[in-house]
Amino acid sequence: MVICLLNQHELNRTTINTIKNMSDKSKELFASIKLVNDRLNFHGIVEGCEPVSIDYTPPLGDNLGYTSLELLLLSLSSCLGTALLTFLRKMGKTITDFKIDSHGIRKEMHPTGFSKINLKIIILSPDVTDLDMKKIIQLSEETYCPVFAMVKGNVDIETTFEVRREA
């Protein structure tokens, strides 16, 4: 009975890790940040992923990683990308290349979050039409992109797209 050899602290940690290992990501998610210098550099940690370096800009931080707001742009754009690609594949479309560029404009007064986010989707495909894109962007923004739903009403988001036939 290995568990008997653990002290209370280790026991708590073991229990937490067991819960995390068993967790169903469709229901709940876990993440941690840990300060790694004497300024504002954190390591972001999720089980099974390489740690991601997070930092703030000078003079408070040292530009040693992503800012919190850049992570928000990646969260939002990857959420939209996941929904769009899932729809397109269900429709039997061929996707040769796919990217989303995001650009966030910050408010001047605190809290200095984004007043506006521009998302530009660039897709390379022989058969995706502009009408397909319009439909699935609307569906994603209204229902199938959870990160959109979490910032809805607080940030103005403009989504544009470009379907290319050739690289």
Add this chain to the structure above:
Amino acid sequence: MVICLLNQHELNRTTINTIKNMSDKSKELFASIKLVNDRLNFHGIVEGCEPVSIDYTPPLGDNLGYTSLELLLLSLSSCLGTALLTFLRKMGKTITDFKIDSHGIRKEMHPTGFSKINLKIIILSPDVTDLDMKKIIQLSEETYCPVFAMVKGNVDIETTFEVRREA
């Protein structure tokens, strides 16, 4: 005049890169995601940072990186951590260790974003008091944490803390 040798496409790209290099992160931020396999694995890209792998869970994805919702937890917790540490240092406090564990519970129906996020701050310090923490958490959530402001009203966020005197 190197610029004269560029075609229109290269010229546009050069102009965009020049703008990005010159961009002031206190005003605007840029990020991109690029699909890197034939499923849902993206690379998140921000100039000056190591690319971050982003993926979805099986069966649609392959667990090859952070999910969009895990990135949101890292964005929110690092934003809060940055605000709190900045306040504590202005107050002349000593911080020996600092971490935030986050746990998000998803909605069962689309959009399956978080209905609730629990943030647990664990700080090791000889002189930070519970009252200090209560004050600066309130200030951060109300005014100084932009990611909080962007999800406000859409997600229930519970913040707890533990000040430890010894590791």
